[in-house]
Amino acid sequence: MSLTLVIGNKAYSSWSMRPWIALKEADIAFEEIVIPIYIEGSSEKIFAHSPAGKVPILKDGDLTIWDSLAILEYLAETYPQARLWPSDKRARALARAISAEMHSGFVPLRKLMTMNLRRHYPGFEVPEDVQANVDRVQQIWDETRAAHGKDGPFLFGHFTAADAMYAPVVTRFKTYDVKLTPTSQAYADAILALPSVKDWYAGAAAESWVLDQYEY
Numbered sequence: 001m002s003l004t005l006v007i008g009n010k011a012y013s014s015w016s017m018r019p020w021i022a023l024k025e026a027d028i029a030f031e032e033i034v035i036p037i038y039i040e041g042s043s044e045k046i047f048a049h050s051p052a053g054k055v056p057i058l059k060d061g062d063l064t065i066w067d068s069l070a071i072l073e074y075l076a077e078t079y080p081q082a083r084l085w086p087s088d089k090r091a092r093a094l095a096r097a098i099s100a101e102m103h104s105g106f107v108p109l110r111k112l113m114t115m116n117l118r119r120h121y122p123g124f125e126v127p128e129d130v131q132a133n134v135d136r137v138q139q140i141w142d143e144t145r146a147a148h149g150k151d152g153p154f155l156f157g158h159f160t161a162a163d164a165m166y167a168p169v170v171t172r173f174k175t176y177d178v179k180l181t182p183t184s185q186a187y188a189d190a191i192l193a194l195p196s197v198k199d200w201y202a203g204a205a206a207e208s209w210v211l212d213q214y215e216y
């Protein structure tokens with residue numbers, strides 16, 4: 001089986017980060033193709049890989065899978081030993097619910113606190129609607145850690161797809177200097193200490209593309 005993951009800029013592409021770190025944490029070999037997004041010609045390059053025209057895209061031989069959550073599901077099914085979902089049915093249902101909530105929600109947070117791994121904005125003023133998103137994320141982290149996180153530092157103890165879904169949010173909270181509860185901060189620190197996350201940051205630092213719309 002030969003896997004290729006097509007991703008956007010590591011500095012900015014939060015959706016791309018999710019399957020990339022999941023593949024790395026699960027120790028699954030893959031080739032990577034980086035397409036710098038939102039510059040001339042990038043859309044055509046993405047469409048050459050997927051009719052949906054968005055990254056990330058996973059290619060497994062002649063199979064193409066787009067959308068970060070669909071890719072994580074495919075990886076979880078194809079590599080059960082990676083334990084990308086919790087083994088307990090009820091925990092797995094919760095992991096899927098919070099992953100889906102991330103995937104389809106938190107619009108104010110995603111719009112205002114765009115991912116930018118190369119920047120830090122101390123004292124960033126968080127508007128009310130974004131703060132409501134921040135509070136909900138922390139509620140998810142704190143409650144999930146308390147109920148399911150006994151066996152390790154992640155939401156369900158060991159690393160799962162739910163952690164992959166929330167990792168870009170961790171980077172946003174770091175970039176925008178968001179104050180967290182002790183439990184949420186400890187969880188954020190565990191995500192930032194992951195080798196895959198460190199590698200992704202290093203990749204972002206090495207990129208030269210700058211997108212003005214993602215810079216304050």
Ligand SMILES: N[C@@H](CCC(=O)N[C@@H](CS)C(=O)NCC(=O)O)C(=O)O
Binds near residue numbers: 014046056
């Ligand atoms: N819901 C999709 C979102 C994918 C998405 O919006 N990707 C953005 C980059 S983070 C993209 O491809 N933008 C480039 C473009 O629209 O040309 C997923 O989970 O994969």
